[in-house]
Amino acid sequence: MQPILEMRGITKTFPGVKALDNVNLRVAEGEIHALCGENGAGKSTLMKVLSGIYPHGSYEGEIAFRGEVCRFSGIRDSENLGIIIIHQELALIPLLSIAENIFLGNERASKGIIDWKKTFERTGELLKRVGLKESPQELVTNLGLGKQQLVEIAKALSKEVKLLILDEPTSSLNETDSQALLELLLEFKQRGIASIMISHKLNEIARIADSITVLRDGSAVSTLDCSDGQVSEDDIIRDMVGRSLDDRYPPRHPKIGETIFEVRNWTSTHPLHASRKVVDDVSFAVRSGEVVGIAGLMGAGRTELAMSVFGRSYGNYVSGEVLLRGRPVDTSTVGRAIAAGICYVTEDRKGYGLVLDETIRRNVPLANLPGISNGIVIDERKEARIANEYRDRLRIKSSSIAQETVNLSGGNQQKVVLAKWLFAGPEVLILDEPTRGIDVGAKYEIYSIIGELAAQGKAVVVISSEMPELLGISDRIYVMNEGRFVGEMATREASQEKIMAAIIRSSGRA
Missing domain, CATH: 3.40.50.300 (P-loop containing nucleotide triphosphate hydrolases)
Structure with a gap:
């Protein structure tokens, strides 16, 4: 199959960190291509380069889409070519209708006036394509997460998608909704729409992917061909972590008391x-x-x-x-x-678990400020010592405790949340x-x-x-x-x- 996308020699550096190191990625027309790797391996960074969130000039290397070299200055440039990214955190406005969300920023209008009849008709067609029976006028807040994910995909279809990028699309879905989404991707494949799927659910990847690129520490370490059905979850894990995980769960010998x-x-x-x-x-x-x-x-x-x-x-x-x-x-x-x-580690680490624009150093002691205080004054040396102790203990990958948590990978953000509650004793x-x-x-x-x-x-x-x-x-x-x-x-x-x-x-x- 001819490639719809080629990313060649992509290198992206942040202060003190090389997030991507000479990465190559090739996606064929109508292919479902999975992108795997540990948290911090560079998956989301690579997709942000592709979608123009990180514009041309902020990275090294080149992107070719349908044979043409692209220099995206922003996300609108990539969307105009049909490259659409759906992030793990859905970008829907709850108190707007499905139709308003789908065409937000892409309104069906004439002379500055929205044509609601055309908007609702087109929304109905798109909802039918993704298997939703809801009214175009239904508020998004009334939909479950699975249906909201389908609204995002309908929004992508409204922009004439050629390459659909999905970042952890099933992470918040139950098994039924996950299966429905995977079936939809297979249906898109039959229509010639290519997909790049970032996921940690290896059983789902093994089921639907045509090929898998594995990233480790910012480099592409392997591309696996799934066409013969011989790629196992163990193969993917070995490439992801650089070793085999013979047991997914650590052995325990519980001593249960009162x-x-x-x-x-x-x-x-x-x-x-x-x-x-x-x-x-x-x-x-x-x-x-x-x-x-x-x-x-x-x-x-x-x-x-x-x-x-x-x-x-x-x-x-x-x-x-x-x-x-x-x-x-x-x-x-x-x-x-x-x-x-009693402590509670929330399921929504970004909304409730962390102060994202604060550093690891500031987040770790938040649930136990008396533990780093002398009276009512924060002891900054104690604060730094505690943050470093938990960074080492939980193996949080970061440039230092001064790194803002918003720039950490999902797994490392979760470790910071855990550190916060562990310090609370x-x-x-x-x-x-x-x-x-x-x-x-x-x-x-x-x-x-x-x-x-x-x-x-x-x-x-x-x-x-x-x-x-x-x-x-x-x-x-x-x-x-x-x-x-x-x-x-x-x-x-x-x-x-x-x-x-x-x-x-x-x-x-x-």
């Missing part, structure tokens, strides 16, 4: 709709040295449960109590929850989607940290949409659906089928 953390009859309602229970009479317990998983589909209420328990930071508290070592504790504010020894640590959007090597390191905390006698709760992950790191699993716990099982007796069966039975669909 109950440390208990939630009884917890009920919380929606922050805007008081009659709607998002958490309905939930009770659970976690013992010393135990890792407890909470499984469930998107929208089951897992995050809402965690946030409402942690300082009532979501929803309206109705009833229930939290106990630590058998005694009731006050978790009515975030500060009181932290003081009680938790008795109970609740981790919400702790490995979302990060690579297999960083996942292993985070699993190791979870195991270390359990070995220290801490109570650990892990919320994850990846069932193999819960089965690999948990001692016991609760299953949640529609705001309630609908199953509990020891991990040695659990399976993906048993978890799904519990969900289906509780939904009345069995």
Whole structure:
């Protein structure tokens, strides 16, 4: 097949860091090309070069699209040729309609007046192509993440896409929505639309990719041809991390003791709709040295449960109590929850976990400022020492603790969030989607940290949409659906089928 894209000798340098080093990438017409690598390997940087976010002149090398050398000065230049990028953080405006989002900046207008009839008709055609039945006038805020992702793709189609770039497109989706998205990419392939897919979900890549380019430390170390079906996940991992990972999950020998953390009859309602229970009479317990998983589909209420328990930071508290070592504790504010020894690692590290325009040094001690203070004054030497200790302990890849967290890779941002809460000295640590959007090597390191905390006698709760992950790191699993716990099982007796069966039975669909 003829190449639609060739990137030759791409080198991109930031102060103190060579993010890309002489990278070559070739994508054929109608091909699904996967881009793999550990966090910080250079995947997103390469795509930002391609899309013009990093303009010509800010990097070395050249880009050829359909045989013509391109010098993009901004993202509009690449979009005009049909190169469309969809970022991991969706760029939709929640309180605008689907139609308004799709044509924002690309309005169907005549003499400065928007032609709404034409806009809605064209939106309807695009929604049909991506399999959405919603009205063009539906507000985006009323859509689930899976449907929002499809709206982004419809927006790309409105710009006559020739090459679609997707950065972690399924990282926030449940299994059903992920499969629907992958089927859509295969359909686009039949229509001759090429795709570049950045993903850490190796099973998805192995299923749909025609070829895979693996980046490591800013260099392209291999390009794998998947046409004969001989490329395995182990092959990809070996090239990504430079070694084989014989076991995806670190070995553990749990020593489980007495109950440390208990939630009884917890009920919380929606922050805007008081009659709607998002958490309905939930009770659970976690013992010393135990890792407890909470499984469930998107929208089951897992995050809402965690946030409402942690300082009532979501929803309206109705009833229930939290106990630590058998005694009731006050978790009515975030500060009181932290003081009680309960910490929560949010699923939204960029929105809630970090101050992105601050440095590693400033972010690490945020949940425990008294730990670096003399009275009311920050001890800057102690602050620097603590930040360096956690940078080394968690192997955070950065130029120094002075690097702003916005410039770190997703996996390293997640490690900074973990460092922040570890420095707070938790008795109970609740981790919400702790490995979302990060690579297999960083996942292993985070699993190791979870195991270390359990070995220290801490109570650990892990919320994850990846069932193999819960089965690999948990001692016991609760299953949640529609705001309630609908199953509990020891991990040695659990399976993906048993978890799904519990969900289906509780939904009345069995």
